[in-house]
Amino acid sequence: MPEERITAAVARLGHRGPDDRGVWREGNVALGHTRLSIIDLAGGHQPLVTADGALVLIANGEIYNHVELRAELERAGCAFRTHSDCEVLLHAYRVYGDDFLEHVSGMFAFALYDVPRRRLLLARDHLGQKPLFVAAGADGVRFASEIKALLPLLPARPSVRAVGLARYLQHQYAAGRETILEGVERVLPGEVMEVVDGRVRGRRRYWDASAVEPWETDFESASTAFDELFDRVMRQHQRSDVPFGLFLSGGVDSATLLGALSRLRDEPLHTYSVGFEAPDMVDELPLAAQVARRNASRHHPFAPDGAALLARLPRTIWAADELMRDFASLPTLYLAEQAQRDLKVVFSGEGGDEAFAGYGRYRVNPLERRLKAVAAPGSGGFRTGGLLRGRTRRRLAGDALAGAMRHTREPFVEAWASTPRGWSDLQRMQYVDLTTALPDNLLVKADRMLMASGVEGRLPFVDHRIVAFGLSLPDRLKVADGQGKHFLKRWAERLVPRELLYAPKRGFHVPVRGWFGDHLAWLERVLPAHPAVREWFRPEGVAWLLRRDAARGRLSAPAFAIVQFALWHRIVLEGDGADPGSDADPFRLLEDPA
Structure with a gap:
């Protein structure tokens, strides 16, 4: 070499x-x-x-x-x-x-x-x-x-x-x-x-998480065991010769981490939050500020506008390295850039939903899930619909891509089949998430967006000892009274206000596609001609999709996926590895210099 x-x-x-x-x-x-x-x-x-x-x-x-x-x-x-x-x-x-x-x-x-x-x-x-x-x-x-x-x-x-x-x-x-x-x-x-x-x-x-043995226990016994485990894990995660902080949202997991860290430290912790105003969205900044005040942290809230985040799309794709569509990557990258000015290490709450069954799909009616399973045998009814279906797929996908899409198995089928027969459906669903979406999406985002700015993320809820503990709990301790993550919430009452713990779960939605509204006509002219797009998609279909989006004033999810693919091809696969920076023009990068 x-x-x-x-x-x-x-x-x-x-x-x-x-x-x-x-x-x-x-x-x-x-x-x-x-x-x-x-x-x-x-x-x-x-x-x-x-x-x-x-x-x-x-x-x-x-x-x-x-x-x-x-x-x-x-x-x-x-x-x-x-x-x-x-x-x-x-x-x-x-x-x-x-x-x-x-x-x-x-x-x-x-x-x-x-x-x-x-x-x-x-x-x-x-x-x-x-x-x-x-x-x-x-x-x-x-x-x-x-x-x-x-x-x-x-x-x-x-x-x-x-x-x-x-x-x-x-x-x-x-x-x-x-x-x-x-x-x-x-x-x-x-x-x-x-x-x-x-x-x-x-x-x-x-x-592998499939080796975890179910534990038949009650809340009191589990809580006592978790006291010792969580304390040990948190103390070990704090080991560092440089300062560290915390990414703080308005959610249960990061609030629990802040409460625990505040009890283990004498000095106030730096906390960082990001939010923005958009129609039909809950701004988490006030909730994060409330938790920060309760724990006397040195809080740093940020509210970037859409233009600032959209300008970071090329850098986000460069940082992600792998092709993935997670809109939360943009504010995560932005927050890491801000935190990097103060420190090299930040704690973050990823993994709590997977370890302790926090997602809404864990509470789906068993009959409904079994009916869905009929459509995807072996998946347990745990499946996604996909972006390209029916007429849209036929109009957009080129021959090679269309063939691959017809014969691609749901990634969840293999994971579901790998679970022990003695597990409950809830444990099996947790395992599916722990072996698909967590490592190949959420942890990609957490690692790459932070490391792009030379910041290390520490995720205590993804410690394998915490994951094994949460996975082992009986279903009745994880989902109860219409609430997911029941055990963790009840255990965390000593650290987090009840009104936050038991508030309805809020997803972190980023209105990226709406920020393309002023550029749809330009995209209709440029994107179908991009060489990588022409190789895998039907140019006339891409043009049709963008015309439809222009009439609606909003970039559709399939169109955004194609935009990301074209940018990824240009920046990662064809590029020289250089960081495009936080103010790159994604539209200029889409133009074919040839």
């Missing part, structure tokens, strides 16, 4: 690690790293190498139980060279062998190279908080934290996968191992991939 390609790949990850860079190379093996310094600011340079030179590590993330694990390993005779939390991975591998990740709690993606055995291990954390992409070929294995960093290492630019694009259009993201690009796949959450002499030898799941 030419040195300039390795340098280019490392440079494309500079936003994830702006504080330091390092490369280790021996023969045909090269490991590159960029570092965001959180723990052991001076001594945590990577790649980390053992004193005898036998083991080399590059890692992204945090090992939350590193203090306890380090003490355990030192008692076993290990001598540490740094105070880095990630160094425990090297010594744990040496002491515990292939089962070493059973001793680890954290969010991570790493590559560990065993030099004498010419053996490389690639792994991701239990729920998939940190990304890791792999391209394996006859001439070796390449890997990176982001697709745009992997591209310079490949012999040629990969093609778009028809099935991957179909899944994006149907479900807003491409779930599972395969990505939207041919030959590029994900290491799955809770998985270790073994590579020996440049060949993939195997893959092993060291953790």
